[in-house]
Amino acid sequence: MNTDKALSLKKLLFGGLCLLFYIFPVAQAQENFLGIWQIWVESGYELRPAYGTLSIETNQENWEVYVDGGPVVVLDLNEENIRFELDWVDLRDTPRISVLEGVLDNGVISGHATEDGEERGEWKALRLVEQDNFPPNPVDLSGIWGPPDYIGKNVFDLTDAGWEAHEAYDPTLDDPMLRCMSDGLIRMSHGPFDVEVLNAGNRIVMLYEDMHEIRRVYLDRDFPDSIGSLNQSMGYSIGHWEGSTLVVETRGLKRSVWDAPGMPISPDAIFTERWYLDDSGVLHIEFSMNDPENYQRPVLMHQIRTKQPDNAEVSPYSCDPHPFYRGLDIEGRLDEYWGRSRYRL
């Protein structure tokens, strides 16, 4: 080795070490953000506290951050700080964007959310811990539970098929609810309505205020062989207890949408829920919808419901499609509606 080459090698080694010492602490600190967190925001979709799932990943080049299974725009992520845009919809399906800015300290991310520069309250995130599979320890979930609170994430990574289904959907004509048809299990799971839970031995019965739908969660059986062709708005649900958490899996859903703007559901979707009570008696329902036909990754939601007084009653819900057809008649759109029969859900 001649002197010039030796000098170059030393320079290279020195430069490499400098780069390593520069990158390593930053990368290590940023890696502290990596993982899955339970996020809590002071102001959810109806300005009430709500929970969700924050997932921070890296693909070697970029940070990828997801809330409830949908991507968010990362504005900044350095040693101790994170700032990202959280897109969500309010109860009227109006898209909104909050900026969440937080500091990582002692294993907790916490900070403030703003919207158009206005304060939207605090938020924080705690790292999710993998839970052991405890032996069954059923608890009493019976009662009437009020409308849910959740974050209301708006944007999800759709597949090509998912985009095609979403684009073809006209929410003013194709929505099954307009015709008083059931809006389906996933949509009514987070609609602004009560749900009444009854224990019935080998099954738990759930009575939804929305459309007065009835759902049975069977605790003593597997899915029927015909599940692939069941094609029902409420699907078929089986459940079991993991400790004091009721775990419910639903299959056999019909092709539909799970929100008013038209996020699609395929008949192969698997809907999993975890129902549990916290120390203050609030009901938590964490759900995951795994539908690879339509979504790049599972759609998640964490909702909370408060128990209603013992004398509460679920309101009757009789639905009449008259105003839908009346409205189309007034607007001269009846022919347009009849012409879309192949899109009808």
Added chain:
Amino acid sequence: MKIFYWLFVFLGSAVLLSKSVIGHHAYNANYTDERGSIEGVVVEVFWGNPHVHYYLQVTNNDGSQSLWNLESENLGMMTRAGWTIDTLQVGNRIRVFGSLGREGRPRLAMELNSVEFLD
């Protein structure tokens, strides 16, 4: 009977300030961020789910007549707000505010607390 309507347009947060909450349905697909007010005579009442509707006969500035579709809330929310089937009746002449329909469609997401009886 001289009936007219006019529009008040607010941008941005107007919808969020509104008291009307027709959630769970395709609100954003049916209504704009523009708020407006109309005056007219109630000619039909639909008191039921999924949402309560009132149909209003409106006389436009050029003297022509239009039928407007006023959308309200579900029965549970209407009842909790203190409304009954008799609150607004056929023949009532009213002025009401709300979010206007998209593409100029004659519909309004009515704000319950904005209804004013004109007779």
